[in-house]
Amino acid sequence: MKTILMGFKLGVVKGFRYRGNVYSWVLADFSLYATLFLSYFLLFNQSETIGGYSLLQFQIYLSTYTIINNLFAVFFGEAISSYCQSIIDGTMYQHLLIPKQQYFSHVVLNFNVLPLISTPLLVIYNIILITQLAVPFRFILLYVIAIICATITMNMVFLTISTFIFLGWRVEGIQSIMVQLFSIAEKPETFFPSALRSIFVYIIPAFLFSAVPAKILIEAAITQQTLWLFITPILFIVIYRLFKQKALKKYQFEG
Amino acid sequence: MFELQLFHMMRLKFFRYRSRFLMAYFNQLLIPIIINGIFVLGLSETIANYDSMQLIAYVILSNLLFFISMENIENTIAYDIKESRLVYKILAPKSTLRQYFFQGIAKKLVQIIYVYLPAYVLMALFAMQPMFSVSLYAIVFTGISIIIGYCLSAIIGFLSFWLTEIWGLSAVKSLVLLMLSGAYFPLRFLPDVVYHALLLTPFPYISYIPASIILDGSVQNDFRLLVIALGWCVVLWTIKVVLWERGLKHFQGNLI
Numbered sequence: 280m281k282t283i284l285m286g287f288k289l290g291v292v293k294g295f296r297y298r299g300n301v302y303s304w305v306l307a308d309f310s311l312y313a314t315l316f317l318s319y320f321l322l323f324n325q326s327e328t329i330g331g332y333s334l335l336q337f338q339i340y341l342s343t344y345t346i347i348n349n350l351f352a353v354f355f356g357e358a359i360s361s362y363c364q365s366i367i368d369g370t371m372y373q374h375l376l377i378p379k380q381q382y383f384s385h386v387v388l389n390f391n392v393l394p395l396i397s398t399p400l401l402v403i404y405n406i407i408l409i410t411q412l413a414v415p416f417r418f419i420l421l422y423v424i425a426i427i428c429a430t431i432t433m434n435m436v437f438l439t440i441s442t443f444i445f446l447g448w449r450v451e452g453i454q455s456i457m458v459q460l461f462s463i464a465e466k467p468e469t470f471f472p473s474a475l476r477s478i479f480v481y482i483i484p485a486f487l488f489s490a491v492p493a494k495i496l497i498e499a500a501i502t503q504q505t506l507w508l509f510i511t512p513i514l515f516i517v518i519y520r521l522f523k524q525k526a527l528k529k530y531q532f533e534g
Numbered sequence: 535m536f537e538l539q540l541f542h543m544m545r546l547k548f549f550r551y552r553s554r555f556l557m558a559y560f561n562q563l564l565i566p567i568i569i570n571g572i573f574v575l576g577l578s579e580t581i582a583n584y585d586s587m588q589l590i591a592y593v594i595l596s597n598l599l600f601f602i603s604m605e606n607i608e609n610t611i612a613y614d615i616k617e618s619r620l621v622y623k624i625l626a627p628k629s630t631l632r633q634y635f636f637q638g639i640a641k642k643l644v645q646i647i648y649v650y651l652p653a654y655v656l657m658a659l660f661a662m663q664p665m666f667s668v669s670l671y672a673i674v675f676t677g678i679s680i681i682i683g684y685c686l687s688a689i690i691g692f693l694s695f696w697l698t699e700i701w702g703l704s705a706v707k708s709l710v711l712l713m714l715s716g717a718y719f720p721l722r723f724l725p726d727v728v729y730h731a732l733l734l735t736p737f738p739y740i741s742y743i744p745a746s747i748i749l750d751g752s753v754q755n756d757f758r759l760l761v762i763a764l765g766w767c768v769v770l771w772t773i774k775v776v777l778w779e780r781g782l783k784h785f786q787g788n789l790i
Contacts, residue, residue: 303702310706314713324725325581452557459565466569470576 282387290390304393312345312397315465330467335411336497337467342405343422343496344464344489347429349394349401355434357389358382359441366444371530382438414496425492425505428512432484433461435515442519445526457483464489480504484511536628540640548644558649562601566717567594574719581723588749592720594657596745598650599676600717603683603740604708607638611691612700618787631778634691638684671760675744678763682736685770686711692774695781716742733759736766 323334362385365371374381443450460483468476468490479485491508494500571593578584614620623630690703712718714737721742732738
């Protein structure tokens with residue numbers, strides 16, 4: 280806990296070092312959310328439901344996606360870049376000597392506190408929407424756990440991809456393809472054919488970041504998908520560890 | 535010739551990594567077209583009930599035009615200013631603005647020749663017919679969209695003379711252009727008031743208007759659109775030049 284707190288303090292110092300950087304984050308974050316929500320507000324002006332979702336339900340859908348994205352940016356976004364860089368430039372062997380988990384040290388040293396500026400607003404907005412839905416408390420609890428699981432899954436997907444660097448691959452391309460594929464999560468999943476929907480739930484877990492957790496609140500959850508949402512972080516952790524163990528045996532770096 | 539050399543350099547850079555070539559197909563064509571295509575078809579069923587073939591053609595074309603006109607020269611400009619590399623560019627016998635402009639155009643040309651054109655031919659072969667009829671008017675609007683995209687990018691880049699970070703502005707530009715240019719969904723899906731207000735901004739001229747002109751001949755008669763688009767070209771180009779001239783007076787390069 281003390282280490283995490285220290286890491287957070289370091290993140291605050293690093294984040295607020297340049298005022299220009301702070302303004303850039305705030306500007307980029309708020310424009311992203313404003314543009315996304317505004318576009319759908321305008322579209323809902325033309326129709327009462329879109330893809331079977333009412334405006335309120337779709338706001339839940341979008342706010343879930345934005346919160347998960349935001350949490351990922353705070354805790355894991357920079358850690359993954361730093362981890363990839365450490366494999367490439369060989370500094371990974373220093374991290375291997377640390378008594379804590381190797382990736383954990385990257386996370387602690389690379390908290391990005393600037394996206395946190397918009398987190399309270401997103402959470403408050405989400406809470407206002409939830410109160411309008413009047414959902415039983417057990418669903419809200421399940422929803423919160425689902426958001427945590429989805430954030431971890433997003434992190435584990437990118438972390439698993441980063442292990443391909445051990446094989447000498449350039450992973451930036453694969454990561455950017457994954458980002459493009461994940462952008463499907465901001466669109467109503469009901470528009471997509473069921474086969475494609477299943478692919479984006481069970482293979483490329485994009486809808487685990489929007490539709491599946493949002494459906495818990497809308498009380499339209501599909502048990503199989505919800506269970507999958509809770510299993511995926513564990514599954515990806517296992518896959519990542521297996522990949523890493525094999526890859527580390529081949530890893531060679533001359534300082 | 536300077537422009538040809540730039541083109542050759544960009545071609546070599548593009549093919550330096552085979553993966554970059556493949557990624558361009560996936561990231562700029564296949565994935566956005568499939569995802570946006572299904573999304574727009576779904577929206578159309580809910581909102582407007584357009585002809586689905588027409589919509590698919592629109593999604594393909596608007597996304598192609600969006601990627602052709604989207605310019606990211608701001609990162610190069612910001613890097614040159616921050617790292618003082620701009621000094622070398624100013625000292626070169628060619629005008630710096632010309633260097634930036636042709637660098638952007640050469641990069642686009644490489645992408646058009648090696649990515650977009652083959653993709654278009656493949657799609658036309660698959661559809662067994664030419665998918666779009668291209669008129670002179672459409673070519674003019676495509677040129678305008680490239681100039682608007684370049685000017686917006688250069689303006690943000692030149693703000694580096696005064697700002698420590700421009701990546702936030704760059705991110706905002708990409709997002710706003712994606713949503714308001716018509717690449718995300720046809721702007722006709724928006725309420726009338728919003729749609730007509732948007733036509734007065736430069737954004738629809740990046741993707742929506744050129745795509746509509748190519749797909750729907752009726753838009754061609756609206757010369758008002760051409761006047762607005764050309765007006766924006768002049769305004770943005772002037773802002774770019776003014777920022778460049780003022781920025782140069784402010785610039786202090788340190789090569790040590």
